[in-house]
Amino acid sequence: MMSAVPLQRAAEVADTSERRITLLGATGSIGTSAIDLLKRQPERYRIEAVTAGRNAEALAQLARELGARFAAVADPACYGALKDALAGSGIETGAGESAVIEAACRPADWVIAAITGAAGLKPTLAAAERGTIVALANKECLVCAGTAFMRRAAAAGATVLPVDSEHNAIFQALGAGPREAVLRIILTASGGPFRSWALEAIRNATLEQALKHPNWSMGPKITIDSATMMNKGLEIIEAHHLFDLAADQIDVLVHPQSIVHGMVEFTDGSVVAQLGPPDMRVPIAHCLAWPHRIDGANRLRLAQMTNLTFEEPDFVRFPALRLACEALRAGGGAPTVLNAANEVAVAEFLNGALRFCSIAELVEATLGASGSRGLLREPADMEEALAIDADARRLARELLPEIAAKTI
Numbered sequence: 001m002m003s004a005v006p007l008q009r010a011a012e013v014a015d016t017s018e019r020r021i022t023l024l025g026a027t028g029s030i031g032t033s034a035i036d037l038l039k040r041q042p043e044r045y046r047i048e049a050v051t052a053g054r055n056a057e058a059l060a061q062l063a064r065e066l067g068a069r070f071a072a073v074a075d076p077a078c079y080g081a082l083k084d085a086l087a088g089s090g091i092e093t094g095a096g097e098s099a100v101i102e103a104a105c106r107p108a109d110w111v112i113a114a115i116t117g118a119a120g121l122k123p124t125l126a127a128a129e130r131g132t133i134v135a136l137a138n139k140e141c142l143v144c145a146g147t148a149f150m151r152r153a154a155a156a157g158a159t160v161l162p163v164d165s166e167h168n169a170i171f172q173a174l175g176a177g178p179r180e181a182v183l184r185i186i187l188t189a190s191g192g193p194f195r196s197w198a199l200e201a202i203r204n205a206t207l208e209q210a211l212k213h214p215n216w217s218m219g220p221k222i223t224i225d226s227a228t229m230m231n232k233g234l235e236i237i238e239a240h241h242l243f244d245l246a247a248d249q250i251d252v253l254v255h256p257q258s259i260v261h262g263m264v265e266f267t268d269g270s271v272v273a274q275l276g277p278p279d280m281r282v283p284i285a286h287c288l289a290w291p292h293r294i295d296g297a298n299r300l301r302l303a304q305m306t307n308l309t310f311e312e313p314d315f316v317r318f319p320a321l322r323l324a325c326e327a328l329r330a331g332g333g334a335p336t337v338l339n340a341a342n343e344v345a346v347a348e349f350l351n352g353a354l355r356f357c358s359i360a361e362l363v364e365a366t367l368g369a370s371g372s373r374g375l376l377r378e379p380a381d382m383e384e385a386l387a388i389d390a391d392a393r394r395l396a397r398e399l400l401p402e403i404a405a406k407t408i
Contacts, residue, residue, distance in 0.1 A: 004153035004158050005159075005161070019110055020107065020108045021038065021047055022048045022127070023035070023050045023112045024111065025114035025115040026051060028116060029280070030284065031112070033279075034112055037296070041294060044294070045288070047068040048070065048107065049070040049071070049108065050062055050063050051074065053073070054073065054074070054077075056073050056081035059073060059082060061085075063089070068091055070092045070093070071091055071092070071093050071103075072093065072094040072099035074115075075095070076096045079096075104123040108132065110134075110135060110287075111135070112287070113134055121145065121385070122382065124141050127158075128149070128153040128156060129153075132158060135163050135287035139164075142242065144379070144389055145379050145385035146237065146238070148381050149382070150244075161290055162287075163284055165282070166188060166261050167242055169260075169283075173274050176266070184251055185243065185250055186251045186262065186264075187250065188252070188253055188258070188260055189226075189232040190254070191254040192227040192228075193214055194227055205227070205357075206356075207349065207350065210223070211224070224359070228320040229313065229321040230321070232321055233324020236328060237324060256309060259300065260273050261276060277299075277300050281296055281297035282296050319364070323338060326367075332378045334367065334370075334376055336379060338367060339389070340389045341393075341395075342363050344393050344396040362399060365399045369399065375391055
């Protein structure tokens with residue numbers, strides 16, 4: 001499969017004085033980090049469009065501060081608030097899925113795709129099909145429809161840059177040697193808040209405990225995914241599509257300090273690693289300036305790094321990681337079902353309707369029942385991936401009462 005991820009330095013991308021940026025998902029954690037960087041160099045970046053899900057007030061404030069030309073909110077019910085907040089500013093406004101897709105299609109040099117969930121699929125694909133540079137932070141494009149997305153991005157001549165810290169680390173390290181010399185890649189995981197907990201304690205973990213990540217500051221959904229290690233499982237699937245690697249070429253090591261974000265092992269025995277502080281502004285800065293560099297976030301103080309450790313992941317205590325690896329090997333629609341069921345399970349856990357240990361149980365039950373529903377077929381395109389995603393969510397909700405009723 002031809003990859004849209006550039007595996008060698010692209011010297012032909014000019015270090016121009018100004019780049020036009022569209023930010024899909026401006027009010028989320030990735031968007032907030034990106035805006036912090038953009039504000040530091042206003043002479044270098046001009047904002048074409050910004051979008052948000054429902055937070056019209058925050059979006060309007062950002063649009064004014066950044067001088068955006070267009071602002072769109074995904075929820076049509078929030079359009080009135082957005083329009084009123086931007087009255088007299090000269091900034092165009094829109095609402096609904098079509099408006100977010102319009103934002104993705106506007107003439108920007110760089111599109112930061114940071115909309116979470118399945119809602120980000122169509123806008124991100126629309127940006128890629130323009131043949132532009134897409135800084136990809138939306139997992140669903142790859143987990144739910146990776147084959148179709150990467151094929152269409154490559155056909156359109158788009159460049160896909162991975163924003164996620166681990167994939168960005170691999171992206172940088174891959175430049176150290178030819179593709180045919182890559183033996184394997186290694187994604188690192190912090191292990192989350194329960195890395196050293198006993199199995200029984202993990203099963204009884206509370207929401208408050210699960211939301212206390214030891215290193216990273218993230219939104220609630222991804223923080224819970226880190227606690228279950230599903231996040232790392234999804235990243236394995238993403239890496240498979242981003243770098244066109246077989247499942248047995250992708251390994252995971254638990255690295256509690258979150259300093260080494262990814263490694264590439266070459267056939268000569270060399271291992272090239274990318275290090276950085278646990279701050280999403282580092283990989284975002286790399287994507288914003290690629291193939292050049294800009295001032296980023298906090299510097300890593302190597303002399304203070306007295307202890308960097310690595311250990312194998314525990315698939316018994318963290319069954320979500322095992323399920324993700326199995327879904328990748330199964331292929332077809334299994335990764336789509338995995339992601340959909342996990343989103344349902346995490347939402348129910350955050351709402352207090354499901355125990356922590358039941359997150360993986362609901363995902364496994366959904367995967368087990370999906371074959372008889374015809375959900376394990378390979379999605380031919382984005383539309384079919386969305387259909388499988390919707391059906392898998394319905395199936396997970398059907399199975400939810402039975403899983404929730406189980407005793408520990």
